[in-house]
Amino acid sequence: MKEPNQKVREILFDLQGIDVSIYDEVFLNKSIETRMRETSCQTIDSYLNILRTDSTEFHRFEQSLQINFSTFFRNPLTFSVLEKIILPALDLKIRNKLKNEIRIWSAACAGGQEVYSLAMLINELNDRTEHSLKFRIFATDQSADQVQKASKGLYLSSTLGNLSLSRFNNWFTAEGDFCKVKPVLKSNIEFSVFDLLDSTRAVPPTCIFGDFDLVFLSNLLFYYKPELQHKMLEKAKNAVAKNGFLITGETEREILLKNNFREIYPQSGIFQSD
Ligand SMILES: C[S@@+](CC[C@H](N)C(=O)[O-])C[C@H]1O[C@@H](n2cnc3c(N)ncnc32)[C@H](O)[C@@H]1O
Known part of the structure; x- marks a missing residue:
């Protein structure tokens, strides 16, 4: 059985040519877990199904990889x-x-x-x-x-x-x-x-x-x-x-x-x- 983030990788690549293999594994896994929680998915397969069929969730997942938080005088x-x-x-x-x-x-x-x-x-x-x-x-x-x-x-x-x-x-x-x-x-x-x-x-x-x-x-x-x-x-x-x-x-x-x-x-x- 393929690793969950390997499947996510394939879906993103097949649907939009997005290459998520550049990201750190821990970061990628956390992003998947967060989206699963937000979409109330209990299993990775149900989340992958949503990712395949729901363009809004697809966009949200993509956005979740682009962390833009910043603040003045951060450190x-x-x-x-x-x-x-x-x-x-x-x-x-x-x-x-x-x-x-x-x-x-x-x-x-x-x-x-x-x-x-x-x-x-x-x-x-x-x-x-x-x-x-x-x-x-x-x-x-x-x-x-x-x-x-x-x-x-x-x-x-x-x-x-x-x-x-x-x-x-x-x-x-x-x-x-x-x-x-x-x-x-x-x-x-x-x-x-x-x-x-x-x-x-x-x-x-x-x-x-x-x-x-x-x-x-x-x-x-x-x-x-x-x-x-x-x-x-x-x-x-x-x-x-x-x-x-x-x-x-x-x-x-x-x-x-x-x-x-x-x-x-x-x-x-x-x-x-x-
Ligand atoms: C968390 S923010 C950091 C902002 C600021 N440097 C700070 O420390 O508060 C990360 C930023 O890195 C940018 N970023 C990610 N990958 C990048 C890349 N390959 N080249 C340039 N910018 C990138 C993102 O678009 C995002 O705006």
């Missing part, structure tokens, strides 16, 4: 190290004319919370130092919907996570139940669609070349099988400038440690490679 320690140590050090390099501008790539930006958090930190640094740190952020995601959401910068006010009240007041305007990021936060960010598994391109076409001081690869590696995690990590590593940093989510730190990256501050999720 407070990471952002604190960026604010207190890394960004001031990069600022110093610019002042000493060792660099013209800071280049940043957020490689799975989802709804934009990560890049706007970073833009807040850089703008605040500029306000404190009365100096204008030149920077560009390239925000990409494989999902066109997420890229569109990110570029709008519109959020339900109830979903602001770790955002402080003073940052809310400085960087957002309220619009009913929603709030919108101020245009100044967007002015150095370019949004575009890019699949990290695209083997024909090393970096998104919008940024022309890599040489990034910071690359964010956060909260997506654990959905994928180890060989694809490795591929994404290699791509990110090659895009990081000399002495630059690779930044991941808390849950992915172990993956980087296993792949011989060095965490520069314990638990920070901020890495360098030798």
